Amino acid sequence: MKKEAEPRFRKHYIKLVILLIVFSGIYNMYGQVSPSLVDKPDTQLTNAIVLPDPFLITRMVTEVSEEPELVGSENTLQIETTDDKKVGPNPTGTPGAESAKKAVQPQQALTSQADNQQVKSESVAEKPSPVTEPAIQEQVEESMPLSQELTEEKEEYSPDLNSFVLDVISTYEIGKYPYLLNNDYANYNGVTTNIVYQGTLLAKAHPSGNRASHCVGITFEVFVRAMRERNKTLGISQDDFNGMSADDLREFMLTWYVANGSKNISNIVVAAEKYGVGTGITRLEDAKPGDFVDISRENGTGHTTVFINWVKENNKIIGIKYWSSQGAGINYKTEYFNVADSNGRKYGNVRIDLVYIARVLSVQDYKRF
Numbered sequence: 001m002k003k004e005a006e007p008r009f010r011k012h013y014i015k016l017v018i019l020l021i022v023f024s025g026i027y028n029m030y031g032q033v034s035p036s037l038v039d040k041p042d043t044q045l046t047n048a049i050v051l052p053d054p055f056l057i058t059r060m061v062t063e064v065s066e067e068p069e070l071v072g073s074e075n076t077l078q079i080e081t082t083d084d085k086k087v088g089p090n091p092t093g094t095p096g097a098e099s100a101k102k103a104v105q106p107q108q109a110l111t112s113q114a115d116n117q118q119v120k121s122e123s124v125a126e127k128p129s130p131v132t133e134p135a136i137q138e139q140v141e142e143s144m145p146l147s148q149e150l151t152e153e154k155e156e157y158s159p160d161l162n163s164f165v166l167d168v169i170s171t172y173e174i175g176k177y178p179y180l181l182n183n184d185y186a187n188y189n190g191v192t193t194n195i196v197y198q199g200t201l202l203a204k205a206h207p208s209g210n211r212a213s214h215c216v217g218i219t220f221e222v223f224v225r226a227m228r229e230r231n232k233t234l235g236i237s238q239d240d241f242n243g244m245s246a247d248d249l250r251e252f253m254l255t256w257y258v259a260n261g262s263k264n265i266s267n268i269v270v271a272a273e274k275y276g277v278g279t280g281i282t283r284l285e286d287a288k289p290g291d292f293v294d295i296s297r298e299n300g301t302g303h304t305t306v307f308i309n310w311v312k313e314n315n316k317i318i319g320i321k322y323w324s325s326q327g328a329g330i331n332y333k334t335e336y337f338n339v340a341d342s343n344g345r346k347y348g349n350v351r352i353d354l355v356y357i358a359r360v361l362s363v364q365d366y367k368r369f
Contacts, residue, residue: 161360162290164226169306169323177330180212190217190257190325195224198239200246202253215304216257218325219268219292222306223256223360227277234363242277242366258294258302268292268304268358276367281357284310284317293322294356298338298349307357308332318347 177192188204189195192211195203203220206212213221228238241249254260255271272278272292281287291307303324311319311334319336326333336348361367 160290160362161223161226161230162288164230165222165290165292165306165360168222168225168229172330174331175329176211177218177325178210178212179214179325179327179329180206180210181214188212190214191221192218193221195221197224197241197249198246200250202246202250213325213330215324215326218330219304219306220253220256223292227360230363236363242275242369244275248275248369256304263294263296263302263354263356267356268294269356272358272360274369276369278358278360281359284352284355284357287357288359292358292360293320294358295320295335296351296354298351303335311336313341317352320350 172192180188181190182188188206190213191203191205192213193205194201203217227241230236231238231240244252251260252271252275255266255274256268258266260266269278269280273280281291287293287307287310289308292304293307294302294304296302303322303326305320305322305324308321308323310317311321316339317337318339318341319334321332321334323332324330335350336346337350337352338346338348339352340346
C-alpha cells in the first residue's frame, strides 16, 4: 500500500510544482495590477487575465475568511482543473511555496475589497452574471420611504382645518387687542382687519385702527385666515372656499354671527354645513383643539370661541377652556357648565345642553351646496 501511494504522491507533487511554476510566471507577467482595474469588480479583472492554453482553468473559487491567512493556515485557494481534481494547500517550506504566495496575494487583496464575500470567477469562455439588478432593487426600496414621506406630509394638511386655526390664533398677541361690541354695523363688524374676498369687502375693522374685536367677528376672521393659509399650502386659490361667491360668504358670515334668525337656525354649525365646508360635532368628547364652539349661558348671553380643551373632574366634563375675544380682549379663558358637583352645587352657568361645535372638513370632503 505504501509503495503504491508513493508514485501517486509523486504524480500529484509534480503537478503541484508545475502549477506553482505557472502561477509564478503569471504573476511575473500580470502581477502589477493597473490602478484603474483595482476599483473594478473582480469578474472584470479575472477576465483581463488570459491563461495559457495547456493549463486552461475552468473555474476558480476563492473562499475568504474575515482575516484570511493562506500560508500556514487551514484557508486554501482551491483550483479546479480540467480533470476535476483539486490541489490542496501548500505547506510552508514546500518548494515553490513563496512563488505561490506571491501569485495569490493580488487576488487576495481584490477579494478583501469585495467585503470578504465568496467570489466566483468564470473562465474566459463564460460571461460573468449581471450585478445591476440587485442595485436597482435597492434604489427602488430606498426611494419608497421618501415617497411615503411626501404623501404623509401632504396628508398632514388634508384632514381638517384645526391645525391651521391653532397656528392663526397664536399670531394674536395677548392683551394687545381690545374688546368692542356695538351696533354700528355699517362701520365696524368685530374684526381686527378688513376681510376682503374675491375683491369684495365683507367685514370692516374699526375705523379708528384700534384693532378691536368681538367674539363672532374674531372667530370669523380666524376662519378666513386659516382657510386661506390651507389653500395656499395646497396650491388652491385663496379666494375659493368650496366655490363660494362673495355673496355666499357674506351669507355664511351673517349665519355665523347669529344674524339670520334665532340661534337654533343661525350659528356656526348651520353656516358650515349649509355651505358644505364643515360638520357639527354632537358628542362633547369628540371635540378637539381648533374646533369652533358656540356656547350659551343661563342668563341668555352667548359666546363664540375656538376650542382648546375640556375641564374635567373625575373624568367628567365640567367646563371649557377656549380662545376668543371677551371683556379683557383677545385671550384664553375658562368657563364652567351648569352641572352639579358632589354636593349638588353647579360649577357654572354655561348650558351644557346648548353647545354647538363646528369642525371645518378637509378640502376633499367638502360637499356641494
